[in-house]
Amino acid sequence: MINWHDPMSVWTVLGTVASVLGVGVSIWLIFIAKGARKAAEDAEDTVQTYTRKRGLVEELEAVNHKADQLGAFIQHEQWFAVQMRIQEIQSVCSQILSRWADGLPEDRRSDLLRAAELARSIAKRLPTSGTRPTDTERGKLIEVQLRVNGHISSALGEARKIEERTRTQP
Amino acid sequence: MTNKDKLLVDFIIEGTKNGTLRWEPTASEDELLATLRGSHAITIRRFQDFPDRLKLRNSNGQEVLELDGNDDQRINTIYRLAQRNAFDVDKTIDEILGPDRPITDDDIPF
Numbered sequence: 001m002i003n004w005h006d007p008m009s010v011w012t013v014l015g016t017v018a019s020v021l022g023v024g025v026s027i028w029l030i031f032i033a034k035g036a037r038k039a040a041e042d043a044e045d046t047v048q049t050y051t052r053k054r055g056l057v058e059e060l061e062a063v064n065h066k067a068d069q070l071g072a073f074i075q076h077e078q079w080f081a082v083q084m085r086i087q088e089i090q091s092v093c094s095q096i097l098s099r100w101a102d103g104l105p106e107d108r109r110s111d112l113l114r115a116a117e118l119a120r121s122i123a124k125r126l127p128t129s130g131t132r133p134t135d136t137e138r139g140k141l142i143e144v145q146l147r148v149n150g151h152i153s154s155a156l157g158e159a160r161k162i163e164e165r166t167r168t169q170p
Numbered sequence: 171m172t173n174k175d176k177l178l179v180d181f182i183i184e185g186t187k188n189g190t191l192r193w194e195p196t197a198s199e200d201e202l203l204a205t206l207r208g209s210h211a212i213t214i215r216r217f218q219d220f221p222d223r224l225k226l227r228n229s230n231g232q233e234v235l236e237l238d239g240n241d242d243q244r245i246n247t248i249y250r251l252a253q254r255n256a257f258d259v260d261k262t263i264d265e266i267l268g269p270d271r272p273i274t275d276d277d278i279p280f
Contacts, residue, residue, distance in 0.1 A: 120231065
């Protein structure tokens with residue numbers, strides 16, 4: 001039994017209660033700290049995902065620009081520049097497909113593959129030095145280049161949509 | 171030609187017929203292109219005096235498989251099927267014939 005008139009007993013009881021409360025507060029603080037850490041990790045993940053998606057959009061914008069230039073070079077029959085742009089488009093599309101394999105849905109990855117393959121097919125049809133393509137041949141090259149552009153634009157549109165969604169996520 | 175190759179040819183023919191594979195023309199007059207699962211590209215090329223040639227490339231553009239009509243006779247039928255698929259020939263014929271066209275077996279999916 002506790003003797004409430006004995007100061008020592010009262011101090012002992014108060015001390016015991018304070019210890020129990022201290023343990024409780026410590027456990028509560030551990031939970032809070034864990035929650036805060038989880039929130040910080042989630043925030044970091046969101047930032048990393050956003051940065052990654054942002055990188056994908058930038059790469060796609062760059063390759064889209066190269067595809068635009070490809071069209072202009074074909075129009076002006078700058079075949080060396082056409083060849084250079086085709087190599088760059090193939091290389092960037094391939095890098096995007098390796099680096100962001102999970103960043104785009106299957107049909108948009110297919111778009112990038114198609115763009116790279118169509119660009120390759122243009123390279124195979126380029127006129128040899130000293131010859132000029134007929135209007136029909138040049139028209140065909142431009143038509144295929146427009147489809148290269150279309151496929152890259154589809155992938156870019158999707159990447160922008162994903163980026164937008166990631167940015168607005170709570 | 172291995173059994174796996176034959177299965178791939180089956181997959182391509184079936185996908186081309188039912189439209190799950192989408193073909194499109196390339197800059198080469200006699201070559202058509204399709205993609206598989208967003209990771210590989212296939213091209214089918216028709217030749218005048220040689221068997222048709224099917225190529226499979228990975229996403230780096232490396233050629234991983236090449237088959238021709240001598241390996242499997244069915245490869246010689248892919249180009250024609252792929253051409254119908256690429257240019258939506260059946261749909262075009264439907265549009266030309268209009269709504270009063272007679273119903274054929276191809277319209278019934280079972």
